[in-house]
Amino acid sequence: MIEDLWYKNAIIYSLNLETYMDFNGDGVGDFEGLARRLDYLHALGVDTIWLAPFQPTPNRDNGYDIKDYFGVAPRYGSSGDFVEFMHRANKMGFKVIFDLVVNHTSDEHPWFQQSRSDKHSPQRDWYVWSKEKPANIHDGVVFPGVQKSTWTYDKKAKAYYFHRFYHFQPDLNMDNEDVRTEVRRIMGYWLQLGIAGFRIDALPFMIESKTPESKYEKHFEYLQDMRRFMQWRRGDAVFLGEANVLPKDTEKYFADGDGVHLMFNFYVNQHMFYTLATADIAPLITALNQTKSLPPTAQWAQFLRNHDELDLGRLTDEQRQKVFDKFGPDKNMQLYGRGIRRRLASMLGNHQQFKLAYSLMFSLPGTPVIYYGDEIGMGEDLSLEERAPVRTPMQWSDDYQAGFSTAKKLVLPVIEDGAYGYQHVNVEAQRRDPDSLLNWITALIRLRKECPEIGWGEWEIIDVHNNAVLCICYFWKGNSLLILHNFDEKQYEIQLKLANKKSGQLIDLHKNVTSNADENGVYKIIVEAYYYRWFRVGDLTHLLHRGKQ
Numbered sequence: 087m088i089e090d091l092w093y094k095n096a097i098i099y100s101l102n103l104e105t106y107m108d109f110n111g112d113g114v115g116d117f118e119g120l121a122r123r124l125d126y127l128h129a130l131g132v133d134t135i136w137l138a139p140f141q142p143t144p145n146r147d148n149g150y151d152i153k154d155y156f157g158v159a160p161r162y163g164s165s166g167d168f169v170e171f172m173h174r175a176n177k178m179g180f181k182v183i184f185d186l187v188v189n190h191t192s193d194e195h196p197w198f199q200q201s202r203s204d205k206h207s208p209q210r211d212w213y214v215w216s217k218e219k220p221a222n223i224h225d226g227v228v229f230p231g232v233q234k235s236t237w238t239y240d241k242k243a244k245a246y247y248f249h250r251f252y253h254f255q256p257d258l259n260m261d262n263e264d265v266r267t268e269v270r271r272i273m274g275y276w277l278q279l280g281i282a283g284f285r286i287d288a289l290p291f292m293i294e295s296k297t298p299e300s301k302y303e304k305h306f307e308y309l310q311d312m313r314r315f316m317q318w319r320r321g322d323a324v325f326l327g328e329a330n331v332l333p334k335d336t337e338k339y340f341a342d343g344d345g346v347h348l349m350f351n352f353y354v355n356q357h358m359f360y361t362l363a364t365a366d367i368a369p370l371i372t373a374l375n376q377t378k379s380l381p382p383t384a385q386w387a388q389f390l391r392n393h394d395e396l397d398l399g400r401l402t403d404e405q406r407q408k409v410f411d412k413f414g415p416d417k418n419m420q421l422y423g424r425g426i427r428r429r430l431a432s433m434l435g436n437h438q439q440f441k442l443a444y445s446l447m448f449s450l451p452g453t454p455v456i457y458y459g460d461e462i463g464m465g466e467d468l469s470l471e472e473r474a475p476v477r478t479p480m481q482w483s484d485d486y487q488a489g490f491s492t493a494k495k496l497v498l499p500v501i502e503d504g505a506y507g508y509q510h511v512n513v514e515a516q517r518r519d520p521d522s523l524l525n526w527i528t529a530l531i532r533l534r535k536e537c538p539e540i541g542w543g544e545w546e547i548i549d550v551h552n553n554a555v556l557c558i559c560y561f562w563k564g565n566s567l568l569i570l571h572n573f574d575e576k577q578y579e580i581q582l583k584l585a586n587k588k589s590g591q592l593i594d595l596h597k598n599v600t601s602n603a604d605e606n607g608v609y610k611i612i613v614e615a616y617y618y619r620w621f622r623v624g625d626l627t628h629l630l631h632r633g634k635q
Contacts, residue, residue, distance in 0.1 A: 092181070093324050093348055093453055094385055095541040097531055099132040100392060101161050101458040102148070103140050103418040104497045105490070108120065113493035115479070116360065117158070117167040121174050126513070130176055130461060130524075132530035135175065136285055136326070140168075144194050144254070148393070148477065150185070150287065151192035151255050155402045172280040183326060184276070186284035186509045190255040190267050198256050198422065202243040204215035214248035214259050214296040224300060226250065230422050250291045260308055261295055267436035270315045270562035277316065286346065289339065290329050310344045324348060326387055330397060333376035343381040348453060349443040351386040353377055356400045358390075358450075362434070362443055365554045365573040371547050374450070377547075385541070386452030392442055394473050395425030396433075407602065418468050421512060425466060427475050431523075432506060438616045441526060441572060445618040448534045449569040449595075451545050461527040462516050465506025474498065483514040533595055533620065539567045550580045555613060558581065559623075566623035568592060571612040580611045582621065593620040 107119030117140075127135065139149035142159045149159075158168050191198055198207040216237065223237045230252055237246045238253040244260040247256045258265050273284065280497035286292065286309075293309055296304045309325075316323050327346035329339050333353055337347050357373040360366070377386065381482070396413075398406045406424070413419075413433040414426035421427045434440045440463060448454050459480055466475035473514050479500045482489030488500040488508035501507050534540065543562030550557045554574035560567040572578055583603075594607055604610050613619055 090322070091383060091385075092322065093134075095535065095538050096134045096170055096181070096453050097133040097138050097534065098183075098326075098387065098455040099127060099130070099139075099458065100136045100455060101480075102138040102393065102477060102585075104149075105477055106458060107480065107482070108491035108493065108496075110613050112161070113491050113496040114161045115161040115490070115497070116161070117171040121167075121171045124174055124178055124180065127180070127491040130528055131535065132456065133179060134181045134183065134282070136455070137182065139185045139187055141496050144192055146192075146254050146471075147252060150187050151190075151194075152187055153195045155188075156275055169279065171328065173539060178278055181282035181326070182280070183285055184281060185287050186269075186273065187606065188260075188272065188286045189288040190249060190251060190257045193254045193256055198628070202240050202247070205243070208264070211262050212259055212265050213256050215243065215245045216248075216298060217245050220298040220353075222616070228425075229472075232422070237394055248296050250288065250296075257291070257296055259296065260299075260304060260305070262291060266308060266311065269312065273312065273316055274319050277320045277323060277627060282320070282322065283326065283347075285326040285328060289327045289329055289346070290331060298382055304338075306338050306341060306345065309346070310337070310341055313346075326350070332400070333373075336377065337379070340381050340384040343383045347383065348385045348387045349459040350455075351377055351388055351450075351452060352397065353400055354386070355389060356398050358443075358446065359396065359398070359409050359413065360401060361556075361573055362439070362446075363409045365575075366557045367553060367573065370556065374547065378451075386445050386450075387455050388450045389455040389457070390447050390455045391430045391476065392455075393457070393477055395421045395427045397425045399424040401404040413423075419470065423437060427466065427468070427473060427477050429464055429466045430457075430460055432465040437463070437523060440523065442573070442616045442618060444527065444530060445620075446556070446571050448530055449540060449571070451540060451560075454534065456527075461524050462513055463506075463523045464511055465501055466506070467501055470498065481508040481512040483512050483579060484509045486612040488512060489514070515561075536595075537620070538562065538566055539565055541566075548582060550582050551578065552578055554578070559584070568621040568623055570611065570613050570619045570621075572615060572617050575615050577614045582611070583607050583609070590624040592623060595620040595622055620624045 104115045105114040105238050107123050108115050109118035139152060140159055140162050141152045142154040142157050143149050143152050158165050197209045197212050199492040200207045201213045220237050223235045226236050227233045235251060236250060237248055249256050294304045313325060324347040327339055327349040329349055330352040339349055354373045354377055357370045398409055414428055419426055419428055431440055432616060464481060467478050468475050478492040478498050479488060479496060514525035538560040539560035543560040545558055545560045548557040548559050554572060556571045556576055558569050601609055
């Protein structure tokens with residue numbers, strides 16, 4: 087067990103090396119470039135960096151098709167560059183995690199090449215083969231409209247192989263003990279180099295049996311075995327699980343404290359966007375309550391956007407259509423029949439609703455995850471295919487190529503045109519503007535770190551008798567926090583009592599003003615349109631004792 091549970095109050099920042107900062111001028115981001123931006127991340131206030139895959143890859147799926155688990159792709163630098171980056175990051179107090187992509191490999195991985203070339207090879211059963219064409223060849227595709235099947239015939243092997251994702255990503259057979267041993271070896275290697283944990287890619291698929299007759303039974307003991315190994319190698323390392331599952335299934339992944347430490351709350355995320363689109367908080371409250379029960383050491387990772395499409399697959403058809411109508415009305419903005427391939431700033435359309443969304447996400451029970459570029463309100467490039475529109479290079483300045491690179495040709499083009507072009511949206515300009523999104527996000531991160539109740543405490547939804555205003559109250563170590571969000575275009579006066587709670591003044595943590603209850607113990611709070619209020623209940627003496635807690 088991790089004694090300090092550092093992840094409970096962490097701020098996670100997600101980025102892809104290839105589009106973050108190019109140091110050597112070849113048009114691709116690299117470790118040296120990222121190392122030189124650590125000061126920026128430190129000033130922003132994040133303390134945990136989540137890296138997308140950086141191992142050698144044909145790069146047909148943004149690096150999630152790995153052909154060597156123990157190296158660094160040459161375009162990102164050398165192993166020495168990685169070690170130097172880790173040294174700098176750790177010295178500055180950052181924890182670094184990265185994607186553990188072991189549900190599948192690239193079809194160029196030597197394991198797969200050996201598996202397909204010789205049916206007597208030790209690696210033959212490292213993948214899932216079928217001599218006959220499976221009856222369910224079209225079932226379970228992850229990318230409808232792009233991916234045609236989950237089984238592909240290989241002429242050399244004279245058999246079909248299983249791939250949950252694209253045909254060039256054959257699935258590993260986790261039922262094979264040798265495969266699980268190799269996964270432990272991969273983990274051990276990177277933990278030895280200072281990695282503080284892993285975001286487990288495609289977790290529900292990784293732990294399932296994949297033969298046609300298995301009915302895809304999930305083996306949670308595989309996950310628990312991986313956790314035991316990781317904690318043995320590094321006691322404070324964590325698993326962040328990617329599992330878009332229903333609330334009733336989440337406890338299996340946390341495994342009473344023996345599974346993942348954190349898991350993305352896809353269910354709340356999707357209902358959060360429904361609330362942002364409709365100003366109806368009821369489904370969001372239901373989602374929050376359905377995902378409330380967690381083991382003491384477990385934590386939700388709350389997020390708004392990531393490197394994939396905004397997946398709305400858990401909403402009803404009617405709810406999903408309302409979100410489409412509001413945030414992705416054009417077919418070109420939609421993907422796979424369930425998602426939106428846009429960034430947050432362009433979806434919401436104005437800074438006030440953007441701030442409302444980020445304030446909400448930071449105030450939800452769990453650990454916040456920021457997607458690179460969101461802190462300055464970057465947009466997307468819808469001329470790019472599938473999920474690539476939200477993966478364009480970071481916009482550092484209004485210099486050539488947004489200050490990302492000096493190269494003429496980039497791994498992906500920077501956004502040049504329109505309101506989200508780098509001439510208008512960039513770090514350098516926003517640093518100088520006290521009213522910029524960047525400075526607002528920096529202040530929000532600082533505020534969140536001063537409110538450990540959100541990461542550690544108990545919480546409840548308070549009914550304020552308004553379908554557009556969400557009120558959450560947190561309690562931890564004698565301290566209370568009250569947070570309200572108004573999703574409507576109208577201002578409201580909210581009246582509430584804090585029955586059986588620590589009472590006293592409400593101290594507004596944004597405006598530095600106080601509110602007092604009337605003679606009946608009722609607080610009257612004005613919440614402006616598309617706005618938020620964060621209150622400390624009582625006083626600020628807890629700050630004097632923070633070091634003693």
